[in-house]
Amino acid sequence: MTKMTKYSMYTKMIWNALLRRRSRMLIALLAVAIGATVVSGLVTIYYDVPRQMGREFRSYGANLLLTPAGDQQVMMQNLVANATALLPSDKLIGIAPYLYDRIKLNEQPFLVAGTSFQAVKKVSPYWQIRGEWPADQSEDIVIGAEVAERLEIEPGQQVTLAVAGSEAEKKVKVAGILRTGGSEENFIFLDLTLLQQMLKKEGVISIAQVSITANETELNTLTQQIGEKVPGMEPRLVKQVTQSEQTVLGKLQALVYLVTIVVLLLTLICVATTMMAVVTERRKEIGLKKALGAENRSIIFEFLGEGLALGALGGLLGTVLGFFFAQAVSVNVFGRMISFQPLIALLALVVSIAVTGLACLVPVKIATEVEPAIVLRGE
Amino acid sequence: MSLLELHDVSMIYGSVKALQGIDLTVEKGEWLALMGPSGSGKTTLMNIIGCMDKASTGSIVLDGVDFTDVTAGNLTMLRRDKIGLVFQQFHLIPYLTAVENLMVAQYYHSMPDEQEALLALERVGLKERARHLPSQLSGGEQQRVCIARALINYPMLILADEPTGNLDETNAKLVLEFFQQLHREGHTIIMVTHDPKVAELAERCIVLEHGRIANRKDRRIVCREEEVS
Numbered sequence: 001m002t003k004m005t006k007y008s009m010y011t012k013m014i015w016n017a018l019l020r021r022r023s024r025m026l027i028a029l030l031a032v033a034i035g036a037t038v039v040s041g042l043v044t045i046y047y048d049v050p051r052q053m054g055r056e057f058r059s060y061g062a063n064l065l066l067t068p069a070g071d072q073q074v075m076m077q078n079l080v081a082n083a084t085a086l087l088p089s090d091k092l093i094g095i096a097p098y099l100y101d102r103i104k105l106n107e108q109p110f111l112v113a114g115t116s117f118q119a120v121k122k123v124s125p126y127w128q129i130r131g132e133w134p135a136d137q138s139e140d141i142v143i144g145a146e147v148a149e150r151l152e153i154e155p156g157q158q159v160t161l162a163v164a165g166s167e168a169e170k171k172v173k174v175a176g177i178l179r180t181g182g183s184e185e186n187f188i189f190l191d192l193t194l195l196q197q198m199l200k201k202e203g204v205i206s207i208a209q210v211s212i213t214a215n216e217t218e219l220n221t222l223t224q225q226i227g228e229k230v231p232g233m234e235p236r237l238v239k240q241v242t243q244s245e246q247t248v249l250g251k252l253q254a255l256v257y258l259v260t261i262v263v264l265l266l267t268l269i270c271v272a273t274t275m276m277a278v279v280t281e282r283r284k285e286i287g288l289k290k291a292l293g294a295e296n297r298s299i300i301f302e303f304l305g306e307g308l309a310l311g312a313l314g315g316l317l318g319t320v321l322g323f324f325f326a327q328a329v330s331v332n333v334f335g336r337m338i339s340f341q342p343l344i345a346l347l348a349l350v351v352s353i354a355v356t357g358l359a360c361l362v363p364v365k366i367a368t369e370v371e372p373a374i375v376l377r378g379e
Numbered sequence: 380m381s382l383l384e385l386h387d388v389s390m391i392y393g394s395v396k397a398l399q400g401i402d403l404t405v406e407k408g409e410w411l412a413l414m415g416p417s418g419s420g421k422t423t424l425m426n427i428i429g430c431m432d433k434a435s436t437g438s439i440v441l442d443g444v445d446f447t448d449v450t451a452g453n454l455t456m457l458r459r460d461k462i463g464l465v466f467q468q469f470h471l472i473p474y475l476t477a478v479e480n481l482m483v484a485q486y487y488h489s490m491p492d493e494q495e496a497l498l499a500l501e502r503v504g505l506k507e508r509a510r511h512l513p514s515q516l517s518g519g520e521q522q523r524v525c526i527a528r529a530l531i532n533y534p535m536l537i538l539a540d541e542p543t544g545n546l547d548e549t550n551a552k553l554v555l556e557f558f559q560q561l562h563r564e565g566h567t568i569i570m571v572t573h574d575p576k577v578a579e580l581a582e583r584c585i586v587l588e589h590g591r592i593a594n595r596k597d598r599r600i601v602c603r604e605e606e607v608s
């Protein structure tokens with residue numbers, strides 16, 4: 001058995017106060033841990049919302065259009081590849097090229113669009129197809145709901161396509177009928193290459209729709225770059241989409257921010273009340289320590305030590321739980337996993353300790369005011 | 380020079396005159412018993428002597444140090460260095476073991492020393508209970524831990540406020556035997572008691588009545604059984 005240092009006696013007192021008074025301290029620990037859980041969870045969500053929602057928003061369609069420069073009606077398809085090279089590939093959801101023209105379907109004139117159905121599925125996930133999407137490599141087509149209604153065509157039916165001023169005819173199958181609630185319902189959609197061949201417009205497109213996860217600022221930068229580096233192409237933002245995304249994001253973040261502040265305040269009050277009860281309950285002990293010669297400084301260090309240990313323990317617990325909380329929210333609300341953010345974990349821990357320290361200030365002040373004389377009085 | 384000298388000490392709480400004009404001298408090695416009815420000011424006097432409260436008026440000299448006008452911080456230092464306290468309600472820290480309770484007193488005084496604390500427990504016959512929490516000890520055992528704690532920093536003066544008040548006869552006897560031993564070893568003891576049998580063990584006895592030291596013939600309480608006759 002060796003002489004102990006003052007420090008090891010100090011830690012011994014604090015640990016025993018926490019461990020041997022378990023039931024009392026568990027309540028305080030729970031208060032801190034719950035606060036830390038909600039706060040670290042919310043902060044994680046706060047920083048993840050733009051990423052999560054950014055992906056979510058992309059299901060509402062393209063946010064960037066690549067159009068021919070000047071008053072040109074069409075542009076060369078290979079320009080799209082040049083533009084794509086300038087886009088960050090990890091944020092790119094899809095690029096759908098379109099060639100617009102007129103075509104006769106069962107002898108009636110309609111608007112037609114040649115595109116890549118694979119790309120459309122990515123860029124415009126809101127397209128609702130009755131029937132089926134055209135199989136890969138097939139010559140099947142999709143027709144808008146308006147067209148189908150006018151001609152009374154059902155999915156699976158054969159139709160005849162013809163180009164004005166040309167004798168060539170093509171018999172194809174209608175794979176599905178499209179509903180979007182928009183002008184697409186008046187169109188006939190077929191594979192881009194097929195349409196190019198029929199129109200003898202190989203390698204030509206009218207427009208390309210791009211879906212990319214980026215905020216307004218990033219999109220503006222990209223637009224500028226493409227405009228400068230790809231001559232013959234004029235990129236344009238889909239303003240309504242990008243701006244409403246920003247607004248919704250801002251509101252969501254403000255909400256999470258507010259809730260975080262409220263939870264922090266509640267934790268503060270809860271811990272302060274618990275520590276107040278701890279101090280009241282231990283008035284005798286404080287009086288005794290003073291009677292034994294403890295200075296106010298020692299009393300302050302001990303209660304702050306207990307409080308901060310609680311804060312650290314609760315914060316650690318809460319940070320771990322908070323990650324799972326954020327994960328659960330993310331999976332259930334956004335359907336996506338989040339990754340562990342060490343910086344947020346550290347922040348949650350520091351905030352827990354700071355909040356507990358703050359909550360201890362008044363109780364500790366009261367502790368220093370306890371008179372040693374109470375130990376002799378049978379209070 | 381006497382160990383403790385009180386001159387004209389008074390303590391007034393608002394309108395309550397808890398102590399009035401107390402003059403008292405205690406010599407080194409003396410065992411003084413303090414008696415008196417409830418509310419007569421015994422605890423108040425103990426608090427003043429024990430440097431836990433400041434008297435309203437009067438002068439107090441303890442071990443050559445006049446602490447009539449000392450600051451609260453110096454009072455804490457005096458208390459820590461010179462006083463050992465034994466309480467009726469023991470006042471052990473419930474979440475610390477017997478030996479740790481002794482080490483707390485060392486901790487606030489200077490340096491915790493486990494070996495010395497264990498020796499002190501051995502002196503009061505509690506070596507085997509050193510690692511027990513207060514809740515695992517009997518009242519008598521708790522009071523012995525309390526006495527060991529009061530002695531751990533070698534105080535000049537031991538103050539005991541009804542140390543046997545919460546004990547049964549057997550335990551009270553055991554605890555009093557310790558006080559007798561301490562007295563033989565030359566410790567100075569001031570002990571509040573209601574029990575004339577306990578007061579009888581002391582060398583001297585004073586009785587407080589209404590905050591004053593009562594004269595032998597005026598007082599209603601007797602210190603020693605032989606006084607009755």
Ligand SMILES: Nc1ncnc2c1ncn2[C@@H]1O[C@H](COP(=O)(O)OP(=O)(O)OP(=O)(O)O)[C@@H](O)[C@H]1O
Nearest residue numbers: 392395396397415416417418419420421422423424
């Ligand atoms: N902090 C205080 N504020 C006001 N009055 C007090 C205070 N402390 C003691 N008193 C009063 O001072 C008087 C003396 O009290 P004290 O506790 O010294 O009596 P006592 O002799 O120890 O009594 P008992 O035998 O019951 O312990 C009592 O009238 C009491 O009510």
Ligand SMILES: [Mg+2]
Nearest residue numbers: 376421422423
């Ligand atoms: Mg009393």
